[in-house]
Amino acid sequence: xxxxxxxxxxxxxxxxxxxxxxxxxxxxxxxxxxxxxxxxxxxxxxxxxxxxxxxxxxxxxxxxxxxxxxxxxxxxxxxxxxxxxxxxxxxxxxxxxxxxxxxxxxxxxxxxxxxxxxxxxxxxxxxxxxxxxxxxxxxxxxxxxxxxxxxxxxxxxxxxxxxxxxxxxxxxxxxxxxxxxxxxxxxxxxxxxxxxxxxxxxxxxxxxxxxxxxxxxxxxxxxxxxxxxxxxxxxxxxxxxx
Ligand code: IPE
Ligand code: IPE
Ligand code: MG
Numbered sequence: 001x002x003x004x005x006x007x008x009x010x011x012x013x014x015x016x017x018x019x020x021x022x023x024x025x026x027x028x029x030x031x032x033x034x035x036x037x038x039x040x041x042x043x044x045x046x047x048x049x050x051x052x053x054x055x056x057x058x059x060x061x062x063x064x065x066x067x068x069x070x071x072x073x074x075x076x077x078x079x080x081x082x083x084x085x086x087x088x089x090x091x092x093x094x095x096x097x098x099x100x101x102x103x104x105x106x107x108x109x110x111x112x113x114x115x116x117x118x119x120x121x122x123x124x125x126x127x128x129x130x131x132x133x134x135x136x137x138x139x140x141x142x143x144x145x146x147x148x149x150x151x152x153x154x155x156x157x158x159x160x161x162x163x164x165x166x167x168x169x170x171x172x173x174x175x176x177x178x179x180x181x182x183x184x185x186x187x188x189x190x191x192x193x194x195x196x197x198x199x200x201x202x203x204x205x206x207x208x209x210x211x212x213x214x215x216x217x218x219x220x221x222x223x224x225x226x227x228x229x230x231x232x233x234x235x236x237x238x239x240x241x242x
Contacts, residue, residue, distance in 0.1 A: 003056050005225060011232050013185035015059035016052060017207065019199055020045065022191025022215030029215075035079035040217035042083050049100060051221045053132045055228065059181055060134050063199045067107065067141030081112060084138065088118035092125050099131035105177035106140030107148065135181065142201035149175035178203055186231045188224075190216045208234045 001012050020041055027037030045062065052060045065080060095102050104119040111119075119138070152175050156162040162171075173179065184200065184207045192213040196204065210227045212219075235242070 001056060005055065005228075008229075010225075010228050012056045012228065013231055014057070015061070015182050015184045015186075016057050016227075017061045017063075017184035017187045017200060017204065018048065019063045019187070019189040019193075019197065020216040020219075021189060021193055021197075023217060025191060026215040026217045034076055035083075037217060038076075038080055038083055042087055044217050044219050045087075046094070047220065048224065049132060049134055050098065051224050053098060053100070054221075055224065058133060059184075060132060061105070061137065061178070061181070061184060061200070062135070063137045063140065063197075065106075065138045065140070066198055067139060067144050068198065070110075081115060084115055085118065088115070088122050091122055095122070095126045095129065095134070099129045100126065101129040101131070101133050102126045103133070103135045104138055105135050105145075106138045107144055108139070111139050133181070135178070137199070140177070141198045142196075143198060145177050146202060148177075173202070176202060183207065185236075186210060186227065188212070188227050190214050190219050206236070206238055208236065 001014070002009050003012050004010075023037035023041040024034040025037070026040065027034050030036075045064075048062075049060065064084075069080075070077060091102060094100075102122050104123060108116050108119070115138075149172065153162065153167060153172070157164060178200070183203045183205070187196070187200075187204055187207045188210045189196075190212055192211070194209075194211045208231050210230045212223065212227070214223050
């Protein structure tokens with residue numbers, strides 16, 4: 001979809017995925033604790049939802065906590081979990097006011113029970129919204145997602161719902177947490193790191209990758225437009241010869 005943004009015609013990606021990285025370094029630069037950086041990161045997350053909606057992006061998927069992030073100190077993990085508690089509750093009203101539908105992807109197992117409850121509530125209470133479809137990856141790891149999908153498929157083969165010949169790329173995609181969502185067109189990673197850190201390995205197969213040195217709490221509308229501009233310069237070939 002083409003859209004005029006400040007006098008410039010831009011092709012807007014339908015689905016944007018974001019690895020929100022750099023909260024710790026943002027805080028360190030200010031001689032503040034890492035969890036202060038995460039709190040500022042949560043504010044930047046609220047802003048990017050509004051900004052994606054304004055630009056006409058239909059799907060936004062963000063990486064908030066990986067299956068590997070449990071390796072961090074108890075203090076940091078507790079701080080992040082407390083932020084999720086507040087964020088998930090506050091998001092109900094904010095999302096409904098913005099007509100935003102929220103889904104949580106990742107492994108529910110291993111998360112505190114009250115957080116899982118809040119995730120389910122947020123999904124249920126925003127399920128009728130028709131605006132931005134917003135996916136938050138919490139306790140998400142791409143390899144874990146693939147293993148969980150394989151387990152569900154083998155269960156369905158065992159109970160006779162499927163035969164192995166039914167398994168193709170489309171069926172497999174429908175067993176992933178992102179079932180029904182188109183693959184991301186554009187992946188953004190902040191903070192200068194240029195790796196995917198186990199985020200959406202299946203779904204990013206043909207996405208364009210945009211890396212920026214901006215630290216996540218500083219990522220604003222201008223940063224998002226810059227990423228979309230980069231996306232506009234790419235020629236997507238999907239294996240074809242042009
Ligand atoms: C990203 O910021 C947030 C999470 C991984 C939860 P970091 O906490 O990884 O920030 P840096 O990379 O240490 O700066
Ligand atoms: C990726 O960032 C995970 C999230 C942004 C939630 P990390 O900071 O955990 O990734 P690495 O350790 O630098 O690869
Ligand atoms: Mg990091």
